[in-house]
């Protein structure tokens with residue numbers, strides 16, 4: 001990231017400076033009242049007693065099903081509510097992008113840098129977005145050193161390519177055709193990247209209605225003031241509900257006075273949390289944690305044990321066959337949770353096909369074999385417990401694939417375990433080192449658990 005001296009002076013900072021000592025939380029809460037956002041008297045926004053800076057605390061005991069706050073849809077900040085919504089709507093064809101985030105990001109670039117924006121009290125909560133420490137802001141060397149094997153460096157590389165592409169090919173041309181509103185010297189790539197991180201960590205995506213799932217793409221992201229004050233844990237105690245006129249945060253667990261109220265950002269593995277939100281849940285807290293085995297790693301393991309050229313040829317044909325069935329792909333991964341394989345159909349089919357002899361494979365293709373599977377076989381590896389009942393050649397292939405996956409990490413499990421068990425040594429680590437440690441260690445423990453199950 002560029003040095004502070006190079007940063008554009010944006011409205012959020014100047015308005016905070018002008019207000020001098022005005023507490024951003026009080027200013028924000030006054031704004032909430034004005035826009036009709038109703039906050040229960042049983043909760044408060046706080047920077048103390050929370051896991052990470054702002055958060056929400058219960059000031060009284062709460063029962064399941066209590067509404068903590070209600071946000072009218074007009075208070076949401078989105079491409080449809082921004083003061084430039086008409087412009088964005090008019091240009092919607094040219095603003096289409098792979099991420100689908102460009103219209104919201106333009107709205108944010110504008111509202112964040114406009115002193116009298118309706119949403120200034122909201123932005124005032126954060127002096128800037130510098131505290132966001134997503135791996136995309138880490139130096140590449142640090143990312144590789146701390147995160148190799150986790151899947152994050154590859155995801156970040158893709159993000160960075162996409163951010164640069166969308167900024168240069170969509171944002172810049174749009175800004176140039178609206179010089180009265182945008183100025184590339186103020187609305188720089190650097191600010192754009194910070195706002196991308198803000199959208200990653202703070203935005204919400206309304207789930208699609210079931211009937212729309214097949215036809216429409218996902219809903220565009222939007223900013224939901226107050227809901228985005230809540231931090232996340234896997235064992236959350238509140239959840240956001242979407243109604244036609246408003247959004248409501250509702251408790252899903254009883255919460256005692258003084259406890260933090262946690263939303264869920266979804267069933268997130270630690271690598272996803274670190275990639276999208278810049279934090280990981282300390283091991284072993286994240287019950288949603290997962291480890292990936294790259295699909296191509298299973299192919300590599302199958303090729304390694306093929307003794308002759310004919311056997312290698314067979315593996316290649318079997319892989320192509322699996323690709324045609326859309327069971328595997330060059331970029332895909334099998335996802336392992338603590339208790340089950342989340343991609344069980346893909347993994348069981350892949351192991352089964354890659355372990356077939358030439359004759360079995362020919363017969364299988366001719367019979368459209370996968371349709372003939374018994375229910376028991378189709379569900380054969382739904383749970384980790386059932387994984388231990390895999391047939392021997394499949395077990396061996398899976399075992400080799402797990403070993404290859406473990407080799408891709410740079411770090412040593414035992415040394416990591418020692419760090420987690422030694423409070424002083426752990427506290428000497430930088431925040432980034434701590435976060436990365438929880439991601440790597442959790443993934444490797446899941447992989448080791450699998451090795452133990454199938455050996």
Ligand SMILES: C[S@@+](CC[C@H](N)C(=O)[O-])C[C@H]1O[C@@H](n2cnc3c(N)ncnc32)[C@H](O)[C@@H]1O
Pocket residue numbers: 051052053054055201202227228229230231232233276277278279280281
């Ligand atoms: C939606 S915001 C929540 C409000 C945030 N704490 C703040 O002060 O603005 C999401 C960000 O909060 C932080 N966060 C959320 N849950 C966390 C947790 N369990 N542990 C550490 N940081 C967390 C991360 O920095 C994440 O990017």
